[in-house]
Amino acid sequence: MCDGSSSWKESQLRNYDIPLKSVPKLSFDDPRVEQLISENKPVIITGSDLVYSASKWNLEYLEKHMESSTCTVIMSPNHIFKYFDEKAITPAMKNKFVPPTRKVSMKISDFSKRLNNWKSGEERLYLQQTLNNTVGPAIVQDFIKFRWDWITAIQKKMAWGPLTSNLLLIGMEGNVTPCHYDEQQNFFAQVKGWKRVILFSPEHYGCLYPHTVFHPHDRQSQVDFEKPDLNKFPRFEEVQGEEAIVGPGEVLYIPVYWWHHVESLLNGGYTVSINFWYKAGPTVDIIYPLQGHQKLAIMRNVEKMLIEALKDPEEVGSLFRAIVLGRYT
Ligand SMILES: CC1(C)c2ccccc2-c2ccc(C[C@@H](CC(=O)O)C(=O)C(=O)O)cc21
Numbered sequence: 001m002c003d004g005s006s007s008w009k010e011s012q013l014r015n016y017d018i019p020l021k022s023v024p025k026l027s028f029d030d031p032r033v034e035q036l037i038s039e040n041k042p043v044i045i046t047g048s049d050l051v052y053s054a055s056k057w058n059l060e061y062l063e064k065h066m067e068s069s070t071c072t073v074i075m076s077p078n079h080i081f082k083y084f085d086e087k088a089i090t091p092a093m094k095n096k097f098v099p100p101t102r103k104v105s106m107k108i109s110d111f112s113k114r115l116n117n118w119k120s121g122e123e124r125l126y127l128q129q130t131l132n133n134t135v136g137p138a139i140v141q142d143f144i145k146f147r148w149d150w151i152t153a154i155q156k157k158m159a160w161g162p163l164t165s166n167l168l169l170i171g172m173e174g175n176v177t178p179c180h181y182d183e184q185q186n187f188f189a190q191v192k193g194w195k196r197v198i199l200f201s202p203e204h205y206g207c208l209y210p211h212t213v214f215h216p217h218d219r220q221s222q223v224d225f226e227k228p229d230l231n232k233f234p235r236f237e238e239v240q241g242e243e244a245i246v247g248p249g250e251v252l253y254i255p256v257y258w259w260h261h262v263e264s265l266l267n268g269g270y271t272v273s274i275n276f277w278y279k280a281g282p283t284v285d286i287i288y289p290l291q292g293h294q295k296l297a298i299m300r301n302v303e304k305m306l307i308e309a310l311k312d313p314e315e316v317g318s319l320f321r322a323i324v325l326g327r328y329t
């Protein structure tokens with residue numbers, strides 16, 4: 001339903017049994033914005049005009065100006081789009097791991113047609129296309145008009161690494177990207193429609209039970225927010241989230257290593273977002289006590305080192321248990 005509405009309602013949010021605080025929403029010229037970013041804390045930034053030149057990026061405009069290029073579209077049998085790394089599907093894993101989604105290439109006009117003719121029960125679609133010079137001259141013109149001065153000033157001030165990619169995301173209303181963390185700093189710009197982002201600080205690692213580092217779902221939480229298995233994941237009950245509902249023209253800073261669950265609001269029409277992923281800066285001086293994201297990086301390295309040493313992922317669990325149970329408990 002093409003919805004030109006100018007706001008959202010509670011009934012458009014999915015129900016999870018998770019206590020939520022609100023992420024602060026501040027104007028781009030408020031000094032607290034840079035303060036929060038420097039502390040690796042999420043913040044919704046208004047009035048930045050970061051992607052103002054993309055305000056007109058609805059499907060008919062994109063169809064018209066991206067006609068020639070084919071886009072990557074993720075298809076899912078349900079509303080969940082859980083990311084997985086194809087390269088991590090080893091022969092041993094082959095028969096155990098069932099990919100929850102499939103990736104197809106299609107023209108944006110085909111994507112648009114399927115979206116408009118979609119019927120309940122059919123596969124859902126999620127277009128995610130890296131913005132590069134194959135998207136056509138008009139789109140490139142809009143892209144160069146992003147407020148690169150503003151975001152580059154922040155990148156420099158925070159000593160972040162280079163911009164690695166911009167992803168154009170067009171999702172169906174109700175689509176969900178389940179809880180995961182990324183290893184890059186992220187400026188998440190909302191262009192059309194509303195998205196709800198539920199964030200958890202890296203310290204919640206113990207409550208969100210990420211898949212093992214070599215699993216195709218590495219970095220994704222094992223917990224199904226819609227029906228959490230509290231026998232397998234008892235500490236999920238302790239989790240406390242921060243909620244950001246972002247609309248057109250707003251930018252959400254998603255700090256590196258912060259967990260985030262993202263949903264396109266129910267009955268809100270399709271959503272358009274553009275993310276800006278930057279390599280995180282180097283951890284210059286190690287200050288104790290270590291912060292959550294530093295411990296996360298250490299745990300990842302320990303897991304990787306053990307897998308390299310033992311070769312067999314099954315052995316890793318029993319070795320960790322031998323080290324910890326009755327000794328570090
Ligand atoms: C789920 C999907 C489509 C996907 C499938 C297969 C490979 C990669 C990805 C991928 C990567 C990023 C996003 C955007 C966003 C979540 C959101 O907006 O839904 C997010 O998490 C972020 O900006 O960090 C979404 C996806």
Ligand SMILES: [Zn+2]
Pocket residue numbers: 180181182260
């Ligand atoms: Zn992400």
